[in-house]
Amino acid sequence: MAEVRPRLTKKEEKQLQQLLENVRFSLLFKGSIHGHSAVAFHAKCDFQGPCLVVAYNNTGYVFGGYSSQSFNSYNQYTKDERAFLFSLNKGENHNTPLKIPVKNADQAIYNITNEGPNFGAGSLRLLINGAQATTTLNNNYEFDVAELHGNNTVLVECEVYRVEGIGSVLESPWRKITWTPEERKSLMEFIKYYKTCVYPISQVRILMIGPVGAGKSSFFNSVHSVFRGHVTCQAIAGCDSTSVTKKYRTYTIKDGKAGKHLPIILCDSMGLEEETGAGLDIDDIPKLLEGHIPDRYQFNPSASIQSDHPCYLKSPSLKDKVHCVVFVMDACKVSILSNKLEGKLRTLRAKINQFDVPQLLLLTKVDELCPIVAEDTKKVYKSRALQKQIHAAGARLGIPVSNILPIRNYSTSLELDCNNDILILHAVQQMLRYAENYFDNIPLDVKE
Numbered sequence: 001m002a003e004v005r006p007r008l009t010k011k012e013e014k015q016l017q018q019l020l021e022n023v024r025f026s027l028l029f030k031g032s033i034h035g036h037s038a039v040a041f042h043a044k045c046d047f048q049g050p051c052l053v054v055a056y057n058n059t060g061y062v063f064g065g066y067s068s069q070s071f072n073s074y075n076q077y078t079k080d081e082r083a084f085l086f087s088l089n090k091g092e093n094h095n096t097p098l099k100i101p102v103k104n105a106d107q108a109i110y111n112i113t114n115e116g117p118n119f120g121a122g123s124l125r126l127l128i129n130g131a132q133a134t135t136t137l138n139n140n141y142e143f144d145v146a147e148l149h150g151n152n153t154v155l156v157e158c159e160v161y162r163v164e165g166i167g168s169v170l171e172s173p174w175r176k177i178t179w180t181p182e183e184r185k186s187l188m189e190f191i192k193y194y195k196t197c198v199y200p201i202s203q204v205r206i207l208m209i210g211p212v213g214a215g216k217s218s219f220f221n222s223v224h225s226v227f228r229g230h231v232t233c234q235a236i237a238g239c240d241s242t243s244v245t246k247k248y249r250t251y252t253i254k255d256g257k258a259g260k261h262l263p264i265i266l267c268d269s270m271g272l273e274e275e276t277g278a279g280l281d282i283d284d285i286p287k288l289l290e291g292h293i294p295d296r297y298q299f300n301p302s303a304s305i306q307s308d309h310p311c312y313l314k315s316p317s318l319k320d321k322v323h324c325v326v327f328v329m330d331a332c333k334v335s336i337l338s339n340k341l342e343g344k345l346r347t348l349r350a351k352i353n354q355f356d357v358p359q360l361l362l363l364t365k366v367d368e369l370c371p372i373v374a375e376d377t378k379k380v381y382k383s384r385a386l387q388k389q390i391h392a393a394g395a396r397l398g399i400p401v402s403n404i405l406p407i408r409n410y411s412t413s414l415e416l417d418c419n420n421d422i423l424i425l426h427a428v429q430q431m432l433r434y435a436e437n438y439f440d441n442i443p444l445d446v447k448e
């Protein structure tokens with residue numbers, strides 16, 4: 001028996017992927033092997049989930065239809081709003097496939113035992129009298145027959161592919177982002193020229209808190225990288241069972257190597273652990289918020305800093321206080337976050353609320369969570385897996401979804417990527433905006 005190998009070329013597969021986005025095709029049925037018959041078709045293709053039927057005629061047209069619902073032998077119509085017919089264009093625009101969406105979804109597919117694939121009650125029928133197709137113009141799909149198959153219904157092959165991965169991306173993003181170099185530039189300018197609403201505070205202090213290994217230090221490195229123009233690693237990042245960051249660091253960032261300082265100070269803290277006496281001591285948080293803890297202070301997981309400590313800053317001013325808190329969490333760990341750590345984070349939130357400091361949540365490692373995002377950062381707001389994690393994180397920590405931002409830190413790549421930069425810069429922009437709410441909340445006499 002001949003080998004059951006797809007006839008679809010890589011180029012044709014790519015074109016079909018433009019119509020379906022982030023899917024893989026796996027060959028279920030091949031007429032030349034299994035038989036160009038309704039019986040063989042139903043035996044191989046019924047109840048297989050979303051399928052793509054691909055017909056090849058002897059003048060080189062590759063055409064067919066997609067059903068997001070399983071084929072079956074129930075002798076009735078299957079409703080499918082996502083069904084379509086297609087043809088891989090042979091003309092000048094040969095890279096742009098023709099997609100004919102269903103018009104009457106109630107009659108998208110006609111599943112009959114003694115017939116092969118039948119789209120739209122005869123709009124396109126395949127495996128008729130063996131390797132034949134027929135087309136009928138009705139209201140279920142509207143198309144030009146010549147465009148579909150060049151008026152040639154004699155098939156040299158008919159294949160059915162199961163479409164895997166459908167449903168892992170949303171049709172349209174749930175947050176709109178402009179993914180262009182101009183957008184990247186305009187975000188950078190926004191940050192560079194940002195001025196706080198409170199004179200003489202020129203820099204907004206942002207405190208990053210989160211579990212060990214969440215990507216806090218990497219986030220600083222990422223922001224630094226964007227403004228430096230290449231990937232940097234000033235903050236030590238890495239993996240360990242306890243926090244890699246042991247000292248409190250308040251990082252300023254320059255615009256370029258010799259440029260002006262940006263209006264942000266990113267404060268990197270030790271990672272949180274679920275046990276008391278390990279990781280960042282949550283009693284240190286109010287002191288961090290109030291600006292009593294200086295740069296390079298060595299955290300002590302078993303005891304919070306006291307006012308008689310030689311490093312303790314006794315009278316910090318408004319500029320030394322934290323103006324926005326950013327929780328940092330690994331997107332892959334949201335569902336396995338222990339109840340103890342969740343409790344600790346919730347306690348922290350309650351403490352921070354008492355200081356009226358606005359809070360954001362960065363969900364890092366979105367590339368590890370979702371391979372679709374790993375391949376293309378632009379899909380970040382289309383990935384269902386990530387959307388689910390964002391909602392789950394919001395529910396677990398009691399943070400509104402509007403305050404949650406996905407991030408892909410520079411961790412493996414040596415080159416900057418415009419789309420990655422846009423995500424990072426968006427997060428910084430949000431931090432500046434949230435810090436403004438902190439300043440709005442403080443009484444006038446403190447501001448003056």
Ligand SMILES: Nc1nc2c(ncn2[C@@H]2O[C@H](COP(=O)(O)OP(=O)(O)OP(=O)(O)O)[C@@H](O)[C@H]2O)c(=O)[nH]1
Binds near residue numbers: 237
């Ligand atoms: N793939 C991927 N890896 C990341 C991302 N962010 C951080 N990492 C990796 O995760 C590991 C931990 O990152 P760190 O930045 O050190 O995490 P941290 O929160 O500072 O950790 P501690 O200082 O130990 O509390 C490092 O190996 C990073 O390279 C990301 O967005 N994607």
Ligand SMILES: [Mg+2]
Binds near residue numbers: 236237244
């Ligand atoms: Mg760190």
